[in-house]
Amino acid sequence: MLTLRKAQDRGRAQFGWLDSRHTFSFGHYYDPEQMGFSALRVINDDVVAGGAGFDTHSHQNMEIISYVLEGVMEHKDSEGNRQSLPAGEFQLMSAGRGISHSEYNVSQSDKLRFLQIWIEPDVYGTQPGYQQKNFGSHSGLTTVISPSGEQGSLTIRQDASLHQLILEPGQNHHLAITDQRRVYLHQVRGEVQADDALIQSGDGARVEQESTLLITNTSDKKTLTLIFDLP
Structure with missing residues (x-):
């Protein structure tokens, strides 16, 4: 079963320096039907004005x-990390x-735009x-985050993985879903067909109780x- 969430149905926060679209409930945006999906809790599409940003806060x-x-982000944290992204x-x-x-x-x-x-x-x-x-911009599926750091991916403290799927025009990818795992798709650029569903930029899709998914550009x-692979 694939459940589509259209980009225009997301929550929105505007503070002058920040324009943010919320896939799930976050901050002042609350929807009891959109509290996350499995271990995935937040996807915010943030656009930050020049010279602005998020002041020091804790998690x-x-x-x-x-x-x-788009743009370049400067990160500083209490562990001594100071990096440009x-x-x-x-x-x-x-x-x-x-x-x-x-x-x-x-x-x-x-502007700076980041997820x-x-x-x-x-x-x-x-x-x-x-x-x-x-992780570059090579066509096909690239593992970005995994529990074990496989294939040079970043290591997460959860039984979850994040993959980057880049498709050329006319290209497709057969996604295998094992052991009743749940999958979430977030479309970053362009539009794809996921089985019978058209997924456009900013859209998301919950995938449950499926063993395969055909994604076509x-x-x-x-x-x-x-692509989020979730428990």
Whole structure:
């Protein structure tokens, strides 16, 4: 069963310096039907104005993924990490027993756009951790995050994986879903056909009780889909 969530149905927060679209309930946006999916708790599509950002704030016991789509983000945290994340970069911050951090748009004029993703961990009170990597833009399926760090992926503290699927025009991918796992698709760029459902930029799709899923790029442009494999 595939359940589609259209981009325009997401929550929205606008604060002048920030324009954010919320796939799931977050902050002042609350929908009892959209409290997350399995261990996946947050997908925020954040657009940050030039010179602005998130002041220092704290988290505990959450796996926090940032994926920069446009611009450059500056990250600082209480563990001594200070990094720049250009477009295409994935960051995984394990909050563990507690970490404080800030995120800013490096540019004074250009916007910063990134996905902020939270996944609940399966262990608590651990040492905070920080990882960062660019996985390129190769066509096909690339494992970005996994429990074991397989294929050079970032290591998450949960039985969950994140994959990057890039399809050329007319290309498709048969996704195998094993052991009654749940899958969530978030369409980053372009539009794809997932079995009979058309998934456009900003859309999401819950996939449950399926063993396979055929994802096809029926457009004339390259597409990018994030695929979450969840317990």
